[in-house]
Each structure stands twice: as structure tokens, then as C-alpha cells.
Amino acid sequence: MSDAIVQTALLRRLGARLELRMLALALIVFVGLSLASPFFLKSNNLLNLLDQSVVTGIVSVGMTFVILTGGIDLSVGSVLGFTAVLMGLTMPQYGIPAGIAVAVLSGAGIGLFSGFLVARFGLASFVVTLGVMAIGRSLAYICSGQNSISDIPPQINDLVYTPILGVPSNVATLLVLYVLAFLYLSFTKGGRTIYAIGSNPEAARTAGLGVLAYSILPYVVSGALSAVAGVLLSAQILSIDPLAGTALELDAIAAVVIGGASLAGGRGSIIGTLIGVLIMVMIRNGLNLLGVSPFWQGSAIGGIIIAAVLVERLVSTRVRA
Amino acid sequence: MADPAPHLPAAPEPLLRAQGIEKTFDRTRALAGAALDVAAGEVHGLLGANGAGKSTLSRVISGHLRRDRGTLTWRGRPLDAGRPREAIAAGIVMVMQETSLAPDLSVLENIFLPELARPGRLRLGTLRGRAQAILESLGQADALPLSAEVRLLSAAQRQLVEIAKALAVDAALIIFDEPTASLSPGEVERLFDVIARLRGAGHALVFVSHRLEEVFAITDRVTVMREGRTVAAAVPTATLTQADIVRLMVGQDLGRIFAARPAPASSGAPVLELHHLRAAPLVRDVSFALHGGEILGLGGLVGAGRSETLEAIFGLRPPDGGEIRLDGRPFAPRRPAAAIRAGIGFVPEDRRRQSIVPDFSVRENLLLGHLSARRGAGLGYRSQAARISQLLRHLDLPEERLLDANMLNFSGGMQQKIIIARWLLLDPRVLLLDEPTKGVDIGTRSAIYAMLREVADRGTAVLVVSSDFEELLGLCGRIVVMSDGMSIATTASAVLDEAKLTLLAAPRSSMAGTTALLRELAQETGGTAFWALRDEGRVFCLQRAGGEGAADPGFGPGATPRFEETRIAAALASPAAGFVAEPDGVLRTLLVRVAGHRGHELGWIGLTVAAGDPPPAGAIAARIHDRFVRSI
Structure with missing residues (x-):
């Protein structure tokens, strides 16, 4: 093979690095917003930005796992709400650690339920998680008695704002989760199996990979992380609303897709998802700073999602050709 | 020329x-x-x-x-x-292998599927009449129930639907x-009749x-x-x-593709044995033994249960009965990972669907078998780097192509080499291959044959499924013939040719008429009736009825003994118009040559009776001629 071919292959590989393309997009948004609003670059706004990323960011990690297998998890928002309510009910009597454990374990349990139905019986993940989404929200209402729970121990607030190496602990949690997820997906057998299942489940099966277990795992991760996000959200606002997390699944799916993942599975990366989350949060934040009506923000975000995916499709087909 | x-x-x-x-x-x-x-x-x-x-x-x-x-x-x-x-x-219409039919629609709806694209109302009554006329013009008026759902039809009937569909749009x-x-x-004969009518x-x-x-x-x-x-x-x-x-x-001449005539099976204890393996619905009774260092072929028609047999060995299809033995010990893999750890590799038929992970680099595709064999959470890719370079050099694959993002850009032959290499990386004891040269160009085919032969020479037991009989004969030392989910013969490939393999592999279900004829002959005469081919001093028995008593010719279905190894050597060596007695005077045998009604040679129907007055040879021969043509 001649040098020229190797070189173009290298160039193509660099161009094909979707994270790089998405990072460029994030930078453009960042620079654009800095120019448009004098408040955007203020340090307290930047911290605010990270703070606002935590809930969507953590949920998007689980969503990335699920989408990589070719599935989707619509239940993340209502799982967040329901598990937060469970935590709120447990905590006054049994303490903070018990409350958190109940929330995370029940989130994982719900994920196990959805994942089992999807992987074992071949049901469409869209339908299963749609059902779980409705059930979760209804149970959240029932368990909370339709009211916000506000008698949670105020010490839980430390979970969010204790600085770790100068970073608020909720942001630190977010970053640690992204690093762990990145390492898992890139360097372990389970992570590569998740990619292989999404790319070609039949080939994964005939190569002897553990298709059933690793088709279920992403839903468990997604359920558990939704609960973690719920814990941090409740700790932040010291109140638990049964409506918490409504429409969160849309933001998470949007972040993963902007991050370059294919909804057909097999393609995507956790770094891309992080960039997708940041783009989403920056745009929301910037529109607020610019005083755009909240009613227009939905249109803006929706338009940007479609544009990002369209541009990505056009670019990636060119790179491949 | x-x-x-x-x-x-x-x-x-x-x-x-x-x-x-x-x-x-x-x-x-x-x-x-x-x-x-x-x-x-x-x-x-x-x-x-x-x-x-x-x-x-x-x-x-x-x-x-x-x-x-x-x-x-x-x-x-x-x-x-x-x-x-x-x-x-x-x-212009192309008749494909059942892919262009809608399985849940009726025969009639399928024949007139293109009509759906035309404006106006569909008149089912008129269409039904037209469909009947088309089938009559093909001489197949009764072969197709118009209101049956297509998924319930046999392959031959579906093909007829395709042909009728072509005629419904006046294809030239x-x-x-x-x-x-x-x-x-038999179905081929019928298809050829239809084709001849269309030409006419x-x-x-x-x-x-x-x-x-x-x-x-x-x-x-x-x-x-x-x-x-x-x-x-x-x-x-x-x-x-x-x-x-x-x-x-x-x-070039064929001899050069299959470089050397395969060596005969090595003796010694078999590595893999199947004893009456059953796995519903397609594997019904499969037995054979596979030795280290040999290439064993598994031949038969599509749907005979060959691929499914490989899947059962590899843990992809749970068996319902029978036994698999690996190195003499019972072996029942419940998942492919168990089979892989036991030293079995599997190259499935459809590379794109069953082997290639399109979003993985070539390197990671190559390492997929390693990944599932590995215990522990890490990848262990680096530990394989040296072995991969060595393997690639050996396989004549340029190493820098490992970096290529998309394996689908490679030629079919190159893809197949990589999938085979995926298993060679694990030093398998048994390598199973399903249609290893499907979609592989002729040049790379010989490279793959050489590769498989080398794998076998290093002691691996290789089992190859192929519908290409020429390939089986050239590549394999022995061939197990499967038909309707059963292994019906295990024969050295040196004594076979394509025609014999085709007849041995014919589905037993299509032989129902012949079986009935043989059974009648056996019952009426108290002897043994059989359908067999004779070639170069060997008999290839396709079917047999009766013969539990004294009139045993000494071979059963699937057997391919030399004449002198049977009990009717004299009759087989020189068939005559009447019964031929063996020198010892015990058995008498009538052999009647049979052919399809388009003149295809289809072997011999034999009737062996024990001593006594033989039945009238002429009448029996006439009946065989009459009945056989109709039965096939």
C-alpha cells in the first residue's frame, strides 16, 4: 500500500472522529454566545452552566448506553421522579444513606425490568419504556400523595455543594461518572460487547459474546443513573416534586444524538454525549441570558437538534464516500 | 470458439x-x-x-x-x-429465490402484486380467471391453490408463483x-417442462x-x-x-484450484462425534465422526439441516436429543462462549449478517472471537498484537489495513479470510465453516482452500458445509450427505461425483412415490427392492425397501460398497434383461435402468429375491418403467 493511501486513510480517520467535529460545534456555540451576551463568560455563569448540566448529563450517560445497543429509554424522567419520591419517603425515618440506596436500587430494578422485557422477549424498547414511563409517573403521584415532599434532612444539601478539589461535588460526580463510563465503554469486554450488539446483534451472538446480559445491562445503568440524578436534584432544591424530571428523556436523547450517536445503535461515544449535553445547556442558558421567551426556547432547541443531526449526516456521508 | x-x-x-x-x-x-x-x-x-x-x-x-x-x-x-x-x-422480469413474494398474502394476490400499482379497482373474479389461464398455459393447472398463503407453499410452488407473476405482466x-x-x-424436471413451454x-x-x-x-x-x-x-x-x-x-483447469487431492481421513480417535443428534425443526437424526487433521464435508440441499447442525454444535441451537462428544466426552454447549472455550470456531454463512460488526475496525472484528473467549473484564487486545501480525503475514493480508474503519469495503474473499483468521487466533481444535466461499471471487477461493488445508494439516478438525458439490468433492476427504435433517451417507469423496451427490442429497420427501413403489415390489415378491446408481465397480444405494429376511443384497440406503462387497456382485457386474443368479445360487436379482421423462439417467431399480421361482421379469420391468417416471 502506498504512502498516499495511508495518508488519506489517516486524514479520513481524523475527520471521522465525530467527537472532534462536535467539539468544534460546541466551540462555535460557546464563542457565539460569548459575543452575543456580555454575561455569558462571567465566572459565576460558567459555574452555573456546569451546575445546570448535572441532571441532564448524568441521565444522558445511561441513555448513551441504551442507545448504543440500538434501544431507547423513554422512562428516565419518570424513573427520576418516582425514585426521588421513594427517597423522600425513606429518608426522614431511616436516614440519608438508606434513602439514597433505596432510590438507586429501585432505579436499577426498574431498568432490569425494562431491559429483561426488551432483551429476553424481543419487545420494542420504545414501547416497553413508554409503558414504564407512564407507570413510573403514576406511582410517583400515588406514593407522594400528589404533593411535594419537603421534609427531607437539609444536610443532604452537602451532597451537592461540598467542594472536591475546588469543584462542587455534584459537578465532580458528573465528571467522575463520565470518566468511568468512557473507560468502561472503551476498554472492557462489556463495553465493546455493548457496541457490538448495537452494530450487529447477530454477529455478536455468533461470535459468542454475552448478548442477553449486555443487552439488559444498559437499562439497569440507565435506571440507576436516573435515580442518582434524582438524588442530586432533590438535594439541590431540598424538595421532591412528583413531577420532577418531566420531559427529561427528550433532553437526554437530544444530547446523545447531538453527540453523534446513531439511534440504530453501534455508533456513538460518551465524550460526544458530554459535548452534546454542554451544547444543549449552553444554548438554554444563552437564550435565557438573551431574554428569549421560554416559549420560543423549545423551537430554538428543536431546530438546533435537527440542524445538528442533518449537518452530521451530510458530513459523515461525505467522509465515508 | x-x-x-x-x-x-x-x-x-x-x-x-x-x-x-x-x-x-x-x-x-x-x-x-x-x-x-x-x-x-x-x-x-x-x-x-x-x-x-x-x-x-x-x-x-x-x-x-x-x-x-x-x-x-x-x-x-x-x-x-x-x-x-x-x-x-x-x-423484463426476474424470478428470484422467493425474495420477491409477500409471504402473508395469497397466491392470487402475489401473482397480481404489480396490479396494485395500477389505478382503478381490483376485480378478484377476473384475476382469478386470468391466474387459472396462466397456470393452464404452463401445464400446472392443479399445482397451486390460488387462495393459499404463500408462506405455506414449498420452494417449488413458490417458484411457480413467481413465474405466474411474470406472465401476469406479459413478460417477454x-x-x-x-x-x-x-x-x-423431480421438481427440477417439472421446472424444465415449464421453461420448455415458455420457450415454445x-x-x-x-x-x-x-x-x-x-x-x-x-x-x-x-x-x-x-x-x-x-x-x-x-x-x-x-x-x-x-x-x-x-x-x-x-x-484455468479445475485441478489447479483444488491444489492437491485431499488426503484420506486420518485414523485415530475422533475429535468430534455426533450420535443421532436432533434439534427441532430441521435437524432430525445426524451422526458422524470428525477427526483431527481432516476436512469433512457436509453436503446436501438448502434446507437439509446442515447449517442448523453446525449451530447445534456451536451452542446456538439447543439439541432435543442425541449426543455430541468432544474428545470422547459428552459435550453440550448451552452458549457459543462455551463452545469457543472448548476450542470450536464457527464461520457462519452470511458474513454481512452473521459475522461482521460494521462499526468495528478490522482489527476489532478480528479480535471478536478472542473477546468472547476471554475471561475477565479487560480486553487483552495488546497481548494478541504479536500473534495478529504473525497471522496476517501468514495470510498475506497487509497489516496497515487493520486500521481501516470499515470492513465492508473489502472484497468478499478478504472479509472471509479475516473471519476465518478470527478463529485461527484462538487455535481451535474444531473449525466449522458454512459456505466458506459464498460470494468469494475465484482467485481468492483457491487461497481459502489452501488456507483450510493448512489449518487441517496442523491438526485442526475442519467441517465444511457447502452447496457447491464441486467444492465439497475437491476440498474434502470424506463427505457426509444430509437430506431432510438426516445424515444418510458418509462416503470418501474419491468415489463420488456431482451427479451421485445430487441424487444422494435429494430430499426423501420427494421420493415418497419411489418408496411406495419399492415397498410394493418388496412385499409382493418377499424380496428386497432398491434404487441405486452403479459406477466404476461401486453401487450407490439411494433407497431400499424390504430385505429383513433372506433376500438381503448386503447394502442399505446411503451405502456405497464395491460390487464384490455386496451379496449380489454378479448381478451388479452384468445386469441383464431378466433375473441374474449369484454363483452360489441363493440370491437372484433383476436390475432395471430408469430415466426421467426428459431422458435424464436416474440409475437402476433393483429387485433381489431369495431362491425359488423368480417372478416374471418382463412384467416387473414394465411396471417399474411406468411407475418410476410418474413417481419422480
Whole structure:
């Protein structure tokens, strides 16, 4: 093979690095917003930005796992709400650690339920998680008695704002989760199996990979992380609303897709998802700073999602050709 | 043969003329200057080895693919069919292997599926009448229940639906793509009748195949392709011999592809044994033994349960009964990972669907078997780097292509080498391969054969499933023939040829008529009736009835003994018009030569009786002739 071919292959590989393309997009948004609003670059706004990323960011990690297998998890928002309510009910009597454990374990349990139905019986993940989404929200209402729970121990607030190496602990949690997820997906057998299942489940099966277990795992991760996000959200606002997390699944799916993942599975990366989350949060934040009506923000975000995916499709087909 | 035109009395005006057709997929050049001339009222054979471009050319002509370059002329005018609908409107239809039928619709709805694209109301009554007329014109009025759902039909019936569908749109040119691949010999005969009628009615027919006997039986002219090019255009079939065609298809003599005659099976304890393995629904009773260092073939027709047998060995399909033994110990893998750890590798039939992970690099695709064999959470890719380089050098694969992002850009042969290498990386004890050269060009095929032979020489037991009987015969030392889910014969390939293999592999269900005939003969005479082939001092028994008593000829179905190893050696050696007695005077045998009604030689029906007055030979022979033709 001649040098020229190797070189173009290298160039193509660099161009094909979707994270790089998405990072460029994030930078453009960042620079654009800095120019448009004098408040955007203020340090307290930047911290605010990270703070606002935590809930969507953590949920998007689980969503990335699920989408990589070719599935989707619509239940993340209502799982967040329901598990937060469970935590709120447990905590006054049994303490903070018990409350958190109940929330995370029940989130994982719900994920196990959805994942089992999807992987074992071949049901469409869209339908299963749609059902779980409705059930979760209804149970959240029932368990909370339709009211916000506000008698949670105020010490839980430390979970969010204790600085770790100068970073608020909720942001630190977010970053640690992204690093762990990145390492898992890139360097372990389970992570590569998740990619292989999404790319070609039949080939994964005939190569002897553990298709059933690793088709279920992403839903468990997604359920558990939704609960973690719920814990941090409740700790932040010291109140638990049964409506918490409504429409969160849309933001998470949007972040993963902007991050370059294919909804057909097999393609995507956790770094891309992080960039997708940041783009989403920056745009929301910037529109607020610019005083755009909240009613227009939905249109803006929706338009940007479609544009990002369209541009990505056009670019990636060119790179491949 | 340089200029075929003088052989033709009057060169018929071509109905379709394709010239200089080119087509490239990704980086694979499927067609590089293909040409085809077809005239009305002829059956035109389109021949070539796997990957020669026959199917691609057919799909270009029938509008399923758009050509990159070249011209198509239809009835003297340029044709630019970019979609099947346009080709159908012009009168060109391709009969495919059941892919273009809607399984949940009825036969009638399928025949008139193209009508759905026309405006106006559907009149079912009129359509039903037209369908009947079409089937009658094919001489198959009773063969198809019009209201049955297509998924309930046999492969042969579905093909008939496809043909009727073509006639429903007044097709002038019908392309048959490997139409006999999953048919029994009797069904092939019936198909040939239909094709002959269509030719008689003035249709032009293209018959795509690589089975040479069939080409000689049915075609008027042939066009031969090799590596995307037409190497012989519209040559009258009568002017060619089989050897000519093989040379044209392959570009060299066959002996050179299958480098050396395979060594006979090594003795010693078998590595893998199957004892009456059952796995519903397709594997019903499979037994064979596989030795280290041998290449064993598993032959049969599509649907005989061969692939499913491999899947059961590999833990992809739970067995319902019988036993698998590995190194003499019972072995029941519940998941592929268990089979892999026990030292079994599996190369499935459909690379794209079952082997390749498209979003993985070539390197990671290569390491997929390693990944599932590995215990522990890490990848352990780095520990394999040295072995991979060594393996790649050995396989003649450039190492820098490991970095290539997309394996689908490789040629079929290259992909297959990588998938095989995926398992070689694990030093398997047993390597299972399903159609290892499907979609692989002829040049790479010989490389894959050499690779498999080397793997076997290093002591691995290799089991190959192939529908290409020529490949099985050239590659394997022994062949297990499967039919209807049962292993019916295990034979050294040296004593077999394609014709015998085809008859041995015929589905037993299509032999019901023959079985009934044999049973009647056996019962009436108290002897043994059998259907067998004789060749070069050997008998190949296809079917047998009776013979539990004294009149045992000494062989059963699937057996291929030499004449002198049977109890009726004298009769087999010199068949006569009447019963032939053995020298010891115990057994008398009548052998009647049988043929299909188009003149295909189909072996002998034998009747062996114990001492006593033999029944009237003439009457029995007449009855066999009469009944056999109808039964097959």
C-alpha cells in the first residue's frame, strides 16, 4: 500500500472522529454566545452552566448506553421522579444513606425490568419504556400523595455543594461518572460487547459474546443513573416534586444524538454525549441570558437538534464516500 | 470458439442486448464490461463461478440495480430501467429465490402484486380467471391453490408463483436466478417442462446457473462470465463440452484450484462425534465422526439441516436429543462462549449478517472471537498484537489495513479470510465453516482452500458445509450427505461425483412415490427392492425397501460398497434383461435402468429375491418403467 493511501486513510480517520467535529460545534456555540451576551463568560455563569448540566448529563450517560445497543429509554424522567419520591419517603425515618440506596436500587430494578422485557422477549424498547414511563409517573403521584415532599434532612444539601478539589461535588460526580463510563465503554469486554450488539446483534451472538446480559445491562445503568440524578436534584432544591424530571428523556436523547450517536445503535461515544449535553445547556442558558421567551426556547432547541443531526449526516456521508 | 457466429444457422435478432456493463459496489468491481444478447424463443444460459457477476448483471437488466456504465438495448431501442417497475413495464422480469413474494398474502394476490400499482379497482373474479389461464398455459393447472398463503407453499410452488407473476405482466424476457438451487430432481424436471413451454410460446429466457448438467439439458446458447466480464458470448450450447465451459468459467483447469487431492481421513480417535443428534425443526437424526487433521464435508440441499447442525454444535441451537462428544466426552454447549472455550470456531454463512460488526475496525472484528473467549473484564487486545501480525503475514493480508474503519469495503474473499483468521487466533481444535466461499471471487477461493488445508494439516478438525458439490468433492476427504435433517451417507469423496451427490442429497420427501413403489415390489415378491446408481465397480444405494429376511443384497440406503462387497456382485457386474443368479445360487436379482421423462439417467431399480421361482421379469420391468417416471 502506498504512502498516499495511508495518508488519506489517516486524514479520513481524523475527520471521522465525530467527537472532534462536535467539539468544534460546541466551540462555535460557546464563542457565539460569548459575543452575543456580555454575561455569558462571567465566572459565576460558567459555574452555573456546569451546575445546570448535572441532571441532564448524568441521565444522558445511561441513555448513551441504551442507545448504543440500538434501544431507547423513554422512562428516565419518570424513573427520576418516582425514585426521588421513594427517597423522600425513606429518608426522614431511616436516614440519608438508606434513602439514597433505596432510590438507586429501585432505579436499577426498574431498568432490569425494562431491559429483561426488551432483551429476553424481543419487545420494542420504545414501547416497553413508554409503558414504564407512564407507570413510573403514576406511582410517583400515588406514593407522594400528589404533593411535594419537603421534609427531607437539609444536610443532604452537602451532597451537592461540598467542594472536591475546588469543584462542587455534584459537578465532580458528573465528571467522575463520565470518566468511568468512557473507560468502561472503551476498554472492557462489556463495553465493546455493548457496541457490538448495537452494530450487529447477530454477529455478536455468533461470535459468542454475552448478548442477553449486555443487552439488559444498559437499562439497569440507565435506571440507576436516573435515580442518582434524582438524588442530586432533590438535594439541590431540598424538595421532591412528583413531577420532577418531566420531559427529561427528550433532553437526554437530544444530547446523545447531538453527540453523534446513531439511534440504530453501534455508533456513538460518551465524550460526544458530554459535548452534546454542554451544547444543549449552553444554548438554554444563552437564550435565557438573551431574554428569549421560554416559549420560543423549545423551537430554538428543536431546530438546533435537527440542524445538528442533518449537518452530521451530510458530513459523515461525505467522509465515508 | 473465437467467433461463435458462424455456428448459428441464422443469428436471431436479439430481443435484449447488453454491452459494456460496469458496476462497482464500494470498492468491489462486480461488473467490468459484461455483455449479453438474448433472442426471443430461446433459453439462454448465463454461467459463471460464484462472484463472476451473473446475478449482478441479471439485477442490472431487471432494474434492481442501476449500472454505472454501458448500454442496454431492448427491442432495438435504448432501455434505461433504473427501477424494477420500469423493467416490468418493458416486459423484463426476474424470478428470484422467493425474495420477491409477500409471504402473508395469497397466491392470487402475489401473482397480481404489480396490479396494485395500477389505478382503478381490483376485480378478484377476473384475476382469478386470468391466474387459472396462466397456470393452464404452463401445464400446472392443479399445482397451486390460488387462495393459499404463500408462506405455506414449498420452494417449488413458490417458484411457480413467481413465474405466474411474470406472465401476469406479459413478460417477454424472464430471468431465472439459480432456479434449481433448492429443488429436488423431480421438481427440477417439472421446472424444465415449464421453461420448455415458455420457450415454445416465444418467451426469451435467461437461465443463471453453475450446474453444468442442467445447462446442457435446457439451454440453447450460453454466455459465460468471469470476474465481471463476459468471456464467451452467446455460444450455441451444442458446440461446447463441459470441460470447455469449466475452462471458460474458471480461466484455468479445475485441478489447479483444488491444489492437491485431499488426503484420506486420518485414523485415530475422533475429535468430534455426533450420535443421532436432533434439534427441532430441521435437524432430525445426524451422526458422524470428525477427526483431527481432516476436512469433512457436509453436503446436501438448502434446507437439509446442515447449517442448523453446525449451530447445534456451536451452542446456538439447543439439541432435543442425541449426543455430541468432544474428545470422547459428552459435550453440550448451552452458549457459543462455551463452545469457543472448548476450542470450536464457527464461520457462519452470511458474513454481512452473521459475522461482521460494521462499526468495528478490522482489527476489532478480528479480535471478536478472542473477546468472547476471554475471561475477565479487560480486553487483552495488546497481548494478541504479536500473534495478529504473525497471522496476517501468514495470510498475506497487509497489516496497515487493520486500521481501516470499515470492513465492508473489502472484497468478499478478504472479509472471509479475516473471519476465518478470527478463529485461527484462538487455535481451535474444531473449525466449522458454512459456505466458506459464498460470494468469494475465484482467485481468492483457491487461497481459502489452501488456507483450510493448512489449518487441517496442523491438526485442526475442519467441517465444511457447502452447496457447491464441486467444492465439497475437491476440498474434502470424506463427505457426509444430509437430506431432510438426516445424515444418510458418509462416503470418501474419491468415489463420488456431482451427479451421485445430487441424487444422494435429494430430499426423501420427494421420493415418497419411489418408496411406495419399492415397498410394493418388496412385499409382493418377499424380496428386497432398491434404487441405486452403479459406477466404476461401486453401487450407490439411494433407497431400499424390504430385505429383513433372506433376500438381503448386503447394502442399505446411503451405502456405497464395491460390487464384490455386496451379496449380489454378479448381478451388479452384468445386469441383464431378466433375473441374474449369484454363483452360489441363493440370491437372484433383476436390475432395471430408469430415466426421467426428459431422458435424464436416474440409475437402476433393483429387485433381489431369495431362491425359488423368480417372478416374471418382463412384467416387473414394465411396471417399474411406468411407475418410476410418474413417481419422480
